Amino acid sequence: MTVRSAEILRPPFPIAPNPLAKNSREEQAPSFVAEFPSTQLLVRGTRRLGMGDAVSYGWLLGPALLLVYWSLGSATGFIDGRILPAPWVAVTTGVDLIEQGRLQQHLLVSLLRAAQGIAFGTVAGVLVALLSGLSLLGGYIFDGIIQVKRAVPALALIPFFILWFGIGEVMKVTVVTLGVFIPIYIHTHNALRSIDIKHVELAETMGIRYSQFIRHVVLPGALPGFLLGLRFGVMGAWLGLVVVEQFNTTSGIGYMINLARNYAQADVMLVGLVLYAVFGLLSDRLVRSIESRSLTWRRTLAQ
């Protein structure tokens, strides 16, 4: 059993003095209080199941611990530098690459691809989810197709995409877009279909137009689901990037990693991986901060 205080005292009954027997109790009251100091009068000690107040930048703790472990391992020789270079190697190599002008060039190209993919994938995911989530026919048409796409890995599609779209940017952005589109579609569709029927009934009694129903009930109701989809979608963009930049590219972080692999430059590969990790983490934080700003109306465990 969990108790909060080591010295929990249970006062004998009756806990509260009887107000009707006021006179006789008045003399006893001081001794009652002395026996049970006010801090110990509330002895139940309800266990708080919520999580308490959030700490700013608390989310950095895990990654920071990982970095400390890695640094200690490298410094003591516990982690062999040939297997995994030390974190400071990633930093010095990164600085070298920046001085040569290579890193920023590759990074820009990758970021542009990611941004385009996220933009197209988000718009397409929301639109198709609306068509599919709010009409039966739309669901019958689109949902099956999207499940088919889910079952086919992006890696297997790339040869066909090269046949269809060539080896240029269109093919690459398409792969990234699909990686974003799928999770956004799935979560938004699910959120739309889960909108509380009670809110729908209320809207019906108001006699409002369908466009108003979409704007005031459907979109805000599906927003939490959409934002969850966006978190997966942003990660999907980075994953898509890793895959697509291994194919027929001459620029991008993935290309840089691939090239470094051919020359066995573990330090350059590491810089690429670290960049993917940092950007993945930062973009997830960005979506989460959008989430907490736009969902202030919710009361959940974390708030």
Added chain:
Amino acid sequence: MSAPVVRIRGLVRRFTLKGVLNGVDLDIAPGEFVALLGRSGSGKSTLLRAIADLDHEAQGSGEIYVPQRLSVVFQDARLLPWKRLLDNVIFGLEAPDARERGRRALEEVGLAGREQSWPYELSGGEQQRVALARSLVREPELLLADEPFGALDALTRIKMHALVQRLSAIHNPAVLLVTHDVDEAIKLADRIVVLDDGAIVADIAADLPEDPIAHLERTAEIRALLLGHLGVREAEAVD
């Protein structure tokens, strides 16, 4: 008597989740406060949902004439959690002075100054008051209320009764209040209709005299009559 605002003839509903209707005829006059009493499963919610045109899946027949301006108060407040109180009140209200009207409606239910609060910040009774403001801001000709006080504690319910009496006197909509509480029906309604097994079995004027003694006597009389129709013996009711 002026033309009724609600006119129902031969209303039949079958295969609904909550109960059936076996041919209901009902008229409600403008400004009349009608309480619809019945046991669980008597069909009173089914009737209300039919009048509100919310029973899309129900099978049945009959005629229902209702006014265009109609509001519904449900047992749960059904506030949209993502809208602040004022926006909840004026949700779907198309009028140039909607915000001003919404503010006045919140003031009427004693929630002035809470326009920018979120629904989760309110108690159950306060939420139901917002729902009442939301229904009255539309100046409905007919107010449908489906056990609106059912989820409230006894003290809050008494306050809500007084509020509803005051506001229905000001706005004067026709009201159809679905309830299973006999005393609530006598206290609030001009007329009490008892539904049993999907048919109206009693239609009683709740005409309470001014004189306090006569008032009590008439209340007891109506109470006994209603309980009889609901299949409760007075001895059981007194407990």
